[in-house]
Amino acid sequence: MVSDTQHKxxxxxxxxxxxxxxSINKRFGAVHANKDxxxxxxxxxxxxxxxxxxxxxxxxxSILYAFYTADSGQIYISGQQQQFKxxxxxxxxxxxxxxxxxxxxxxxxxxxxxxxxxxxxxxLASSKxxxxxxxxxxxxxxxxxxxxxxxxxxxxxGLQQRVEILKALYRGAQILxxxxxxxxxxxxETEQLFEILKALRAQGVTILLITHKLKEIMxxxxxxxxxxxxxxxAHLATQDTSPRQLAELxxxxxxxxxxxxxxxxxxxxxxxxxxxxxTQSGTTKLDGLSFSLRSGEILGIAGVSGNGQSELLEIxxxxxxxxxxxxxxxxxxxxxxxxxxxxxxxxxxxxxxxEDRHAMGLVLPFSAAESAVLGYEDDARLGSAAYFAPEALxxxxxxxxxxxDVRPASPELKSNLFSGGNQQKLVLAREISSAPKILLVxxxxxxxxxxxxxxxxxxLLSLRDKGCAIILVSVELDEILSLSDRVxxxxxxxxMGIIDRADATIQTVGLMMAGVVDSDVEARR
Amino acid sequence: xxxxxxxxxxxxxxxxxxxxxxxxCAMAGLFSExxxxxxxxxxxxxxxxxxxxxxxxxxxxxxxxxxxxGILISLLFSLVHGFACITHKGNQVISGLAINILASGLTVTxxxxxxxxxxxxxxxxxxxxxxxxxxxxxxAAGSIPIIGTIYKEILSGHNLLVWLAFVAVGLTSLIVxxxxxxxxxxxxxxxxxxxxxxxxxxxxMRYQAVMIAGILCGIxxxxxxxxxxxxxxxxxxxxxGYIALAAMIFGNWRPLPAMMACLMFGFLDALAARLQGxxxxxxxxxxTDLILVLPYVLTVVLLAGFIGKSTPPLAIGTPYIKER
Numbered sequence: 001m002v003s004d005t006q007h008k009x010x011x012x013x014x015x016x017x018x019x020x021x022x023s024i025n026k027r028f029g030a031v032h033a034n035k036d037x038x039x040x041x042x043x044x045x046x047x048x049x050x051x052x053x054x055x056x057x058x059x060x061x062s063i064l065y066a067f068y069t070a071d072s073g074q075i076y077i078s079g080q081q082q083q084f085k086x087x088x089x090x091x092x093x094x095x096x097x098x099x100x101x102x103x104x105x106x107x108x109x110x111x112x113x114x115x116x117x118x119x120x121x122x123x124l125a126s127s128k129x130x131x132x133x134x135x136x137x138x139x140x141x142x143x144x145x146x147x148x149x150x151x152x153x154x155x156x157x158g159l160q161q162r163v164e165i166l167k168a169l170y171r172g173a174q175i176l177x178x179x180x181x182x183x184x185x186x187x188x189e190t191e192q193l194f195e196i197l198k199a200l201r202a203q204g205v206t207i208l209l210i211t212h213k214l215k216e217i218m219x220x221x222x223x224x225x226x227x228x229x230x231x232x233x234a235h236l237a238t239q240d241t242s243p244r245q246l247a248e249l250x251x252x253x254x255x256x257x258x259x260x261x262x263x264x265x266x267x268x269x270x271x272x273x274x275x276x277x278x279t280q281s282g283t284t285k286l287d288g289l290s291f292s293l294r295s296g297e298i299l300g301i302a303g304v305s306g307n308g309q310s311e312l313l314e315i316x317x318x319x320x321x322x323x324x325x326x327x328x329x330x331x332x333x334x335x336x337x338x339x340x341x342x343x344x345x346x347x348x349x350x351x352x353x354x355e356d357r358h359a360m361g362l363v364l365p366f367s368a369a370e371s372a373v374l375g376y377e378d379d380a381r382l383g384s385a386a387y388f389a390p391e392a393l394x395x396x397x398x399x400x401x402x403x404x405d406v407r408p409a410s411p412e413l414k415s416n417l418f419s420g421g422n423q424q425k426l427v428l429a430r431e432i433s434s435a436p437k438i439l440l441v442x443x444x445x446x447x448x449x450x451x452x453x454x455x456x457x458x459x460l461l462s463l464r465d466k467g468c469a470i471i472l473v474s475v476e477l478d479e480i481l482s483l484s485d486r487v488x489x490x491x492x493x494x495x496m497g498i499i500d501r502a503d504a505t506i507q508t509v510g511l512m513m514a515g516v517v518d519s520d521v522e523a524r525r
Numbered sequence: 526x527x528x529x530x531x532x533x534x535x536x537x538x539x540x541x542x543x544x545x546x547x548x549x550c551a552m553a554g555l556f557s558e559x560x561x562x563x564x565x566x567x568x569x570x571x572x573x574x575x576x577x578x579x580x581x582x583x584x585x586x587x588x589x590x591x592x593x594x595g596i597l598i599s600l601l602f603s604l605v606h607g608f609a610c611i612t613h614k615g616n617q618v619i620s621g622l623a624i625n626i627l628a629s630g631l632t633v634t635x636x637x638x639x640x641x642x643x644x645x646x647x648x649x650x651x652x653x654x655x656x657x658x659x660x661x662x663x664x665a666a667g668s669i670p671i672i673g674t675i676y677k678e679i680l681s682g683h684n685l686l687v688w689l690a691f692v693a694v695g696l697t698s699l700i701v702x703x704x705x706x707x708x709x710x711x712x713x714x715x716x717x718x719x720x721x722x723x724x725x726x727x728x729x730m731r732y733q734a735v736m737i738a739g740i741l742c743g744i745x746x747x748x749x750x751x752x753x754x755x756x757x758x759x760x761x762x763x764x765x766g767y768i769a770l771a772a773m774i775f776g777n778w779r780p781l782p783a784m785m786a787c788l789m790f791g792f793l794d795a796l797a798a799r800l801q802g803x804x805x806x807x808x809x810x811x812x813t814d815l816i817l818v819l820p821y822v823l824t825v826v827l828l829a830g831f832i833g834k835s836t837p838p839l840a841i842g843t844p845y846i847k848e849r
Binding site for chain 2: 065067086087088089090091097099101103104105106107109112113115116117118119121122123124125127171
C-alpha cells in the first residue's frame, strides 16, 4: 500500500542516514500496530511523522525509544545496527524523547529532574554541581535558558517542555523525538518551541516531530513521512507537498479541509445571558457576561484555555448556578435565586457535548450502548422508566452508530476501546439525537483525527441549518473561525466583544484573546 | 523537686526505649512509601521478626544470630509484599493486611509447635539478649546535678539497638535527601514514568526500597524480643507498626519530623506507664485504661488530619503500569 509519491528523503546519498528503521513489525494481540514500517531520517533535519490517531506513530517511536521491543525489524543509527533492550540503551545510542505527557517529577527542581538517572556519582550534591556546569554550556549553545532551581510544577507548560528538551540533550541526545509537542502550548509558546527546534537543527541535532497538525509539518519540517493504519504510506520532501495532499494520504481519501460554510438564516433569540458572573472561592471566574443567541446560528467562543469558557459552559448547561445575573432559555428565567439543574435545562431543549468526554461525556468502562443513553435514561424509546430492555439499548446505539459513522459499530464494546474521534462522534450522536433547540459544544475535535473532524464539523453546520442554535467553545482558533457565524472572545472571564464572521480575522481575534480591545469592537459591544 | 526531676528524667529514658522500635519502623515505612509502596505490614513484619529473633536466641543463645534471624524473616516477607505489589501490581493495603493477619497467626502456631508454651518463647537470659551499654563514668557522673543525671539516666544504659535506631534516622535522612539513590527513590514514588523514561528500572527501585524496609522492621522486631524484652509474647507488637506508620505520616514522610513524632508517641506511652496509679493534683487518680489509650487516640486524631496537612508521594499506592 505504498503510494507512488514515495521517494527517499535527504539529498546527500554519500552519508548513511542518521536513523534508519527497516521493516519494523509490532502486534498487540490482534492489532497489527506497525506493519513493515521503514523510515530513513537524514542527519541535521527536522523530519515529521504525521498520521491520524491509531495510525501507529506512537508505537513506532516507542519502539525507537525501546519502551517496546519490535516483533521484527532492525534499527540502524548512523549505519550501525542497534539492539535496544531498554530505554537506557536508546539513551546511550543518542536518542532523546520529549513525551506528550511530560516525564518530570512535579515537586523536584529543574536540576533534580535533569540529573535523575544520570547522576555522575552517588553524592547528589556533587552530581548537581557538575550537571549545573554542563547545563550552562548547553543552555547557551542552544538558547534554552531556564532557572535550574525552580520547582517544575511552578513553571508554565512551555518552560516544562524546555526542561524536557534540555534533559534529553544533557543525556547526549543527537536524535530528538518530540511526540505531539504543541498540544498543550499557546500559539506564542509554539512559536518559541519552533525557534528552539531551528536552533537545534542548526547545531546538527536531528529532530523527529510526531504530530497530527499539518500546519506544523509545513512550518518546520524538511521531510515528512505519513502513516496510516500501521503502515508508512509516503515519504515526502516538505517543499514538494501540500496540506491537502498530506491530509489525503493520512485519511486515504480526499478530505475537505474547507467544511463548506454557508451564510446562516438566524431567527428568534432563544438564549439570552444577562450580566452573568461567577465567583469561586474568592476568584472571579466570569465577570458580567451578556450575550444572546438566535436559533439557526453558531456563536463561537474563542479564548486561551482557562479564561472562563469552561465555567460558562457549566452555567449554560446547569451544572452550576451563576453567582449573579440571569439566563433566559426559551423564555424561562434562570438565575442565582432560581437555579435549574442539568435535567431541567435539558428539558428546555438544551443538549451539551462536554469539553472533557472522558470525565463528563462518557463512562469509560460502560459499553457504548450504555454510554449512548447517559442523561437520556427516561427516553421513551428505551422502554419503561424502571427497566431498560437490553435489545432497545442495543438497537438505539446501533442506530446512532450507523447515523454518525462510529467505528467499530459494536454497541457492546466498552467506551474506552473506541478512538477519540469515535468516542466524540458517539457523544455527539447521543446529544444531537435528542433533537435539541440549543446545542452547547465544548472542544468538539480535541484529540480527534482529521476524518472525524471533517464529519463533526459537517454535522454541526447541518444541525444549524435545521434551525438549532449552537454555542461552540474551542481553543482551536481555526475551528472557531471556520464554523462560527459570530465570534465572542473571552479574556479573564470577560466578554471582550462579539464580532461578525466577516470581521473575525486571526489578528483581530488574537488581539482580543490577549485582552486588547479595538475601539471599533468596543462600539459594537 | 529533685524527685520530680528524677521522675522526668526517667520518663525521658523510658521514652527512648519505647520510641526505638517506632523509629526503626517509621524509617522502614519511609523507604517503602517514598518509593510508592504503602506498607501497613510494618506491624506484621515486626511481629514475625520478634518471634524469629526470640526463637533463634532461645535455640542458639546468640543475640547476634537472633538479630540476623529477625532481619531475615522480615526481609522475606517484605519480598512477599513486593512480589504481590510490584511484580503482580496487587492492592498494597490488602497485601499488607494479609501479612499482618498471617504474622499474628503464624507466630503463635509455630511458637506452640516448637516451644509448647502457649505461643510464647522461653524466657531469655541476659547473655542471650543485647545488654545495656553503660557509658564510661556513668556511675560517677550520677552525682553531678542535672547534666550528670541526664548522662547517667538518659544517655547511658541503652542497648546497641537503641543507638542503631538513631543512626538509622540519620542515615535515612542522608540517603533520601543527599544521594543519587535517594533522588531516584523519591522520584519513583512521585512519578515513576519519569524514572522509567530515564532508563532506570522502576521495579528494581521499588524492590530495593521494600527490602530496606524489611531489614529495618527486622531490627525493630529483634529489639522487642531480644533487647527491650526477654522473649516473645503473642501480639507483642500491639499496634506499634501502625503507630510508626502514623508517626511517619505525621512527619510528612521526612525522617527527622517522623523521629520527633515517634519520640512524642513514646513519651505518651512512657508517661502513661508512670501515671498509672498516681494521684494527680486537681484531677485525682486517672484510670489506667484511659491513660493507656492515649497514644492510640492521638494516632486517630493525627491521622484524621487535625494537625498539619500531609502531602504523600504522588504515586503512592498505584502500581506502575507502562502506558498501553
